Amino acid sequence: MTPVFRNILALIIGAAGGSAFYMLDLPLPWMLGALFAGMAASLGGLPVLPPVRIRPAVVAVIGVMLGARFTPAVMDHAAAWSGSLALLLVYICVVAAVIVPFYRLCGKFDWVTAYFAGMPGGLNEMIEIGEAKGADVRSIILAHSLRIVVTIALIAVWFRVIQGHAVNSSRNWVALDAVSLPDAALMIGCAVLGAFGGGWLRLPAASFLGPMILSGALHLSGLSDGAPPTLVVNAAQVLLGTVLGCRFLGVRLVELARAAVLSLGSTVLTLAIALVFCLILQRFLGIGFEQAMLALAPGGLTEMGLVALAIHxxxxxVALHHVVRILVVILLAPALFSLVARLGRR
Structure with a gap:
């Protein structure tokens, strides 16, 4: 099969998985259903290929959608976030101090690989920096990919089963004909210009952050109150889930099982630390538990934003705290790497 047909097959399988999850009324159906269907197809040896070339466009759509939530009423509370951002820095240090040794001692990784597998940074950033420093890239990819998958699943189930939220963004319908042509043009402009501008400014997760920032500015200014229609958002989630699921193409089951056990352990440890900090934020800063957990959970920026949108x-x-987390880890990674490298030579 040609790469194009393999991409199409992956998307068909992802859409089928999303539809099945939706009909079963499971949390985050379009993304999680596509993710698990893509993962099953990849591990089952089907000739699928992730459509990575269109991922930036998909992420840009989600960025525009989340940026539409930056309303003047929301931003009136921004000054109160300084305390939670300061606590976030402490949280990052605690997570790194626990998870990096976990991968070294329990996973038997070398210190360099353990460092980039355990640091709570973005997937792409940790892969790029880790590869440049000589880490085992495959182990880093598995660690962070599974961290995102496990976090999404645990968080979605927690909010659906324990908290009783309807974690299903497709319930908030925005019809295609409900979006005016001027609003549609503005949102497309945010997606295109934001993605290019984010890359030019070298922002982390540029194709997501650039459109989100432009969309946020547009909605804060009052020039638009539109949002991408539900059909487009659901399609974007299927594409994103399919790409995530197909990341496991070529991974042996034995290798995946070992990485999954390590990822489950590290994710549960991180969520336990997050739980402690959430209670502190709730007790002393009056921040809601759900909001604090999504801001600290070790999932992806895009994925946690979608969950936040689903539970209102x-x-x-949530987005600001994940952006700060990624930026802080990127800045800390080179500074602390020399210490890790010295440990690795012992």
Missing amino acids: ADVAF
């Missing part, structure tokens, strides 16, 4: 949490708060 403050998307701006």
Whole structure:
């Protein structure tokens, strides 16, 4: 099969998985269904290929959608976030101090690989920096990919089963004909210009952050109050889930099982630390538990933003904390790497 047909097959399988999850009324059906269907197809040896070339466009759509939640009423509370951002820095240090040794001692990784597998940074950033420093890239990819998968699943189930939220963004319908042509043009402009501008400014997760920032500015200014239609958002989630699921193409089951056990352990440890910090934020800063958990959970920026949108949490708060987390880890990674490298030579 040609690469194009393999891409199409992956998307068909992802869409089928999303539809099945939707009909079963499972949390985050379009993304999680596509993710698990893509993962099953990859591990089952089907000739699928992730459509990575269109991923930036998909992420840009989600960025525009989340940026639409940056309303003046939400941003009136931004000054109160300084305390939670300061606590976030402490949280990052605690997570790194626990998870990096976990991968070294329990996973038997070398210190360099353990460092980039355990640091709570973005997937792409940790892969790029880790590869440049001589880490085992495959182990880093598995660690962070599974961290995102496990976090999404645990968080979605927690909010659906324990908290009783309808974690299903497709319930908030925006019809195609409900979006005016001027709003549609503005949102497309945010997606295109934001993606290119984010890359030019070298922002982390540029194709997501650039459109989100432009969309947020547009909605804060009052020039638009539109949002991408539900059909487009659901399609974007299927594409994103399919790409995530197909990341496991070529991975042996034995290798995946070992990485999954390690990822489950590290994710549970991180969520336990997050739980402690959530209670502190709730007790001393009056921040809602759900909102705090989504801001600290070790999932991807895009994915946690989608969950926040689904349960009507403050998307701006959640997104800002994940952006700061990624930026802090990127800045800390080179500074702390020399210490890790010295440990690795012992």
